[in-house]
Every structure is written in C-alpha cells, then in structure tokens.
Amino acid sequence: MFTIEVVSVTEEDLPTVETPNTLIVSPLGSFAAEPTAAAAEPANGQSEKARPEDVPPTAPSPSMPITKVQPFLNEDDLRKSVWERALDHRLELLVSVTAVVVITLSLGIGLGVGLSCAGKFRCGASSKCIEALLQCDGKEQCENGEDELSCVRLSGRSSVVQVQRAGLWMTVCFDDWTIWLGESACRQLGYNSYVASSSSPVNSIEPELQYILVSLDSPHGGVVKLHNMTIISKSQCTSGKVATLKCIECGFRPQYTSRIVGGNLSRPGQFPWQVSLQNKGEHMCGGSIITPHWILTAAHCVYGFSNPVEWGVYAGITELPGHGSAALEVDKIVYHARYKGKLDYDIALLKLRTPLLFNGSVEPICLPNHGEVYEDGTMCWISGWGATENGGESSVVLRSAVVPLISTKECTQPDVYPGLISAGMICAGYLQGGVDSCQGDSGGPLACEDSSVWKLVGATSWGIGCADANKPGVYTRITQSLSWIRQEMEVRTREETLQAITAN
Numbered sequence: 247m248f249t250i251e252v253v254s255v256t257e258e259d260l261p262t263v264e265t266p267n268t269l270i271v272s273p274l275g276s277f278a279a280e281p282t283a284a285a286a287e288p289a290n291g292q293s294e295k296a297r298p299e300d301v302p303p304t305a306p307s308p309s310m311p312i313t314k315v316q317p318f319l320n321e322d323d324l325r326k327s328v329w330e331r332a333l334d335h336r337l338e339l340l341v342s343v344t345a346v347v348v349i350t351l352s353l354g355i356g357l358g359v360g361l362s363c364a365g366k367f368r369c370g371a372s373s374k375c376i377e378a379l380l381q382c383d384g385k386e387q388c389e390n391g392e393d394e395l396s397c398v399r400l401s402g403r404s405s406v407v408q409v410q411r412a413g414l415w416m417t418v419c420f421d422d423w424t425i426w427l428g429e430s431a432c433r434q435l436g437y438n439s440y441v442a443s444s445s446s447p448v449n450s451i452e453p454e455l456q457y458i459l460v461s462l463d464s465p466h467g468g469v470v471k472l473h474n475m476t477i478i479s480k481s482q483c484t485s486g487k488v489a490t491l492k493c494i495e496c497g498f499r500p501q502y503t504s505r506i507v508g509g510n511l512s513r514p515g516q517f518p519w520q521v522s523l524q525n526k527g528e529h530m531c532g533g534s535i536i537t538p539h540w541i542l543t544a545a546h547c548v549y550g551f552s553n554p555v556e557w558g559v560y561a562g563i564t565e566l567p568g569h570g571s572a573a574l575e576v577d578k579i580v581y582h583a584r585y586k587g588k589l590d591y592d593i594a595l596l597k598l599r600t601p602l603l604f605n606g607s608v609e610p611i612c613l614p615n616h617g618e619v620y621e622d623g624t625m626c627w628i629s630g631w632g633a634t635e636n637g638g639e640s641s642v643v644l645r646s647a648v649v650p651l652i653s654t655k656e657c658t659q660p661d662v663y664p665g666l667i668s669a670g671m672i673c674a675g676y677l678q679g680g681v682d683s684c685q686g687d688s689g690g691p692l693a694c695e696d697s698s699v700w701k702l703v704g705a706t707s708w709g710i711g712c713a714d715a716n717k718p719g720v721y722t723r724i725t726q727s728l729s730w731i732r733q734e735m736e737v738r739t740r741e742e743t744l745q746a747i748t749a750n
C-alpha cells in the first residue's frame with residue numbers, strides 16, 4: 247500500500263521568502279497576491295502555497311522592487327473568520343465541491359450498475375441485471391439464458407430436491423414425485439445419469455429446508471423443467487416426506503482397502519477421483535473427477551492456457567508422468583465467470599471429449615449439497631503430485647495428507663491471512679505448519695468423508711509458501727460455487743443433447 251507521511255511544520259519552521267510586490271498569477275492559483283491563503287491553511291505542513299519550491303519560476307528581474315514578506319504573520323488575515331476566508335475562496339471551493347460530487351456520483355452509478363446489481367439477478371458475467379422475480383419464470387431474459395439455469399438444487403445432508411421460482415427456493419414433497427421428475431431434475435443438475443429417488447421425513451431434514459414445501463404436478467414421461475411444472479404450495483407434505491435424489495454413484499472407493507502404508511504415499515484406488523492435468527506433456531495441476539465428462543480444477547491452472555488441445559488428463563494413475571496410459575482429450579475449458587486472475591473464484595471445469603469409464607481406480611467424487619457446512623476441525627484429505635517443499639519439483643508419486651479444516655475466523659487472524667479470505671475460500675492445515683499442499687497440487691481435491699461418502703469440499707488454490715507456520719493452505723470452497731458448476735454443466739449437457747438431435 248502506498249502511504250504518505252504527514253510532517254508537522256510550525257510557522258517558525260518556514261523560511262522567509264522573497265516575494266515581488268507584483269506577481270504574475272500562476273494558473274494554479276494565487277501566490278503572494280493573496281497572502282490570506284497561506285494564513286488560512288492549518289500549520290500542519292499541508293500549506294502548499296507557502297512552500298518555497300512553489301514560487302513560480304518567473305524570477306523577478308533585478309529592476310523589480312522587492313519587498314520582504316513573512317507570509318504567516320499578517321495579523322489582519324489572522325483575525326479573519328473561517329467564513330470570511332472561505333468566502334475569499336468561494337470559486338475554488340465551488341469548483342472542488344462540484345468536482346467531488348460529480349466524481350462520487352459517476353463512480354457510484356458506474357459501480358452500482360456494473361458491479362452490485364443490488365437485489366437483482368445478474369446475467370452471468372455480463373453487466374445486465376434482471377428483476378429477481380424473473381429468475382426461473384420459464385422465459386429467458388438473459389442473453390445466454392442464465393436466468394433459467396440453476397433452478398433446481400440438492401440441499402442439506404440428505405440431498406433434498408429444491409426448485410426455485412422468482413428467486414425463492416422451495417422444498418419438494420415426495421407426494422407426487424415420479425422417476426420422470428427425478429430424471430428431469432438430474433438433467434437440470436447437469437448429469438446425463440440418474441440413480442434413484444428416495445424420501446426423507448420432513449422433520450428429519452435441516453429446519454431451513456422445512457419452511458417452504460411444495461408438490462409438483464407430475465408429468466407422464468419425458469424430460470421436463472421442474473421449475474416450469476405446476477407448483478402447489480403446501481403447509482405440510484401429505485406423505486410427511488420430502489424427495490431426495492441421487493444422480494450419480496460417487497464418493498466410493500471400491501478398490502481401496504485401508505491398510506497402513508509407508509509415509510504418505512497413496513495406494514492405487516485411494517483417490518480414484520484424482521487426476522493429473524498436463525499441459526504439453528508436463529504436469530501442471532491436479533483435478534477431481536465429478537462426472538464421466540467433467541473434471542473440476544482451479545481457474546489459475548488454466549487461465550491463459552485455455553486451448554483444450556494443449557491439455558491432457560491422466561486418470562487412474564499414481565505415478566507421473568503416467569504416459570503409459572492414454573491422455574484423455576479435453577473438449578472445453580471454462581473458468582468461473584468472475585475469476586479475474588486473482589485469488590477469488592479460483593475454479594474451473596474441463597469437459598472431456600470422451601466420457602470416463604469408472605472401474606475402481608477411476609471414480610467420481612461427490613459434489614457437496616447446497617447449504618452443507620463443514621465444521622472446523624473436521625479432518626479431510628488433500629492429495630497431489632505437487633512439490634514436497636516450497637519451490638521444489640513435483641513429486642513422481644501421488645502423495646496425500648490429512649488436514650483439519652480451519653474456520654475463516656481463525657484464518658483471518660492478524661498473523662494468518664488478515665483480509666484475504668473470502669466467502670468462496672476455505673482454509674485447511676495446521677497453524678504450526680509442517681503439513682500442507684504446495685505448488686503443483688493446485689486444482690486437486692480437499693476431500694472429506696461424510697458417512698462413508700467422499701465429498702469434494704475444496705479445490706487447492708493458494709497459500710504463502712508451503713507448510714509454514716500460520717500460513718495454511720487455502721482452497722476454493724465448492725459449496726459457494728455450486729450454482730456456477732451446475733449452470734455450466736447444465737448448459738453443456740444441453741448443447742450436447744442438441745448436437746445429438748441435429749446429428750441424427
């Protein structure tokens with residue numbers, strides 16, 4: 247930050263200046279023509295006009311009459327009231343006040359329109375905002391239709407189905423639920439798959455999910471948009487249950503049998519969702535498999551390298567370079583609309599050209615649900631081929647470590663990362679140092695096991711140094727970017743379906 251030192255200067259400190267009786271008035275104001283100006287300034291050194299170097303360079307000719315003046319000791323001027331002095335400067339005052347008002351207004355309007363969208367819905371990264379009431383109303387108001395995306399979500403520990411209309415999220419009762427609705431919901435969540443619908447008693451789910459209950463008028467087959475169905479609001483679910491949904495088998499390690507292994511080297515199948523992202527054959531970052539088509543990573547890994555052709559994804563390996571197995575080709579790279587090359591919104595998605603086959607050594611990790619909270623102190627796993635010391639080479643073998651989640655409160659302490667941790671980040675590690683992710687681990691998983699299902703809580707993003715005391719690892723908080731992830735997956739899955747239709 248740039249700071250200016252204010253030096254206190256008293257009248258005695260100021261030199262006696264030689265000033266001609268008549269002066270050419272400089273364009274920036276009046277110097278000796280108005281000695282009152284100098285007298286009116288507080289004697290704290292900010293009196294620009296009394297500083298000798300400000301004397302206009304037009305030096306008086308030797309023939310000019312010279313009078314010695316001491317600008318601060320004009321008694322008449324000292325006796326003038328603040329108001330009189332202000333009056334002497336009314337023009338300057340008026341100009342500067344107007345300038346300040348104009349600048350503040352234009353900045354305010356600019357920021358308001360461009361950045362805040364207060365109370366409204368912003369169309370993707372664009373500056374267009376629409377009324378919140380128009381979100382998920384069945385009609386596209388945004389250019390790219392973002393207002394009709396992310397209209398379904400899974401919430402809470404039990405993956406409760408919620409639909410949105412007019413910016414309001416409602417929990418769906420199991421009452422008239424059908425597999426058609428389940429399949430449609432999964433499609434809207436960006437999956438090509440559907441596993442099962444189930445139900446949970448209303449009183450067993452998180453209280454905030456119980457407030458607004460609705461049932462959906464069930465279609466008889468076909469893919470629909472849930473938020474466009476007839477929504478019947480209910481004070482209670484007739485069945486006493488709400489709909490829960492599973493779109494993909496994820497978060498399992500079918501090939502892993504836990505056994506104590508040397509150090510923190512990982513065993514095949516221990517992190518089946520871990521991939522190595524390689525640019526022109528070189529390991530750059532980690533990533534996590536979330537569906538057969540999608541890899542989640544950090545935006546800074548692909549920012550400026552967004553040509554899919556240069557990238558290869560290696561799945562189901564523990565040793566680098568892994569070139570024994572074929573690299574999976576990348577079809578598309580998208581990073582968060584709000585990522586600006588800094589620390590915030592450090593998340594990206596890679597779409598694979600051909601879908602992955604899950605076989606035990608390659609498996610997807612579950613995305614967390616909306617509203618899920620992870621208590622600080624929860625032990626989670628980080629993994630990757632990153633450097634084993636700050637500035638070191640990447641590791642040949644996949645390594646992993648257990649780290650506790652750190653609350654944002656603790657992570658923003660003055661000696662940790664004051665003012666640097668946003669709502670979209672989560673810290674994990676040890677304040678005493680020693681265990682951490684490092685360069686080359688970025689984009690990889692921060693995975694937490696939650697009743698024997700593994701969930702992706704974070705993506706490795708940044709840290710100062712590696713494993714230093716009070717400088718834990720910082721991870722992109724996945725729950726904060728869920729709607730962006732869903733939105734991207736839904737759009738691309740829709741594009742694919744359209745392509746398939748036109749191709750047939």
Ligand code: ARG
Nearest residue numbers: 683685686687688708709719
């Ligand atoms: N930005 C690094 C990367 O690109 C990850 C750094 C993580 N640092 C840490 N101290 N946890 O790989």
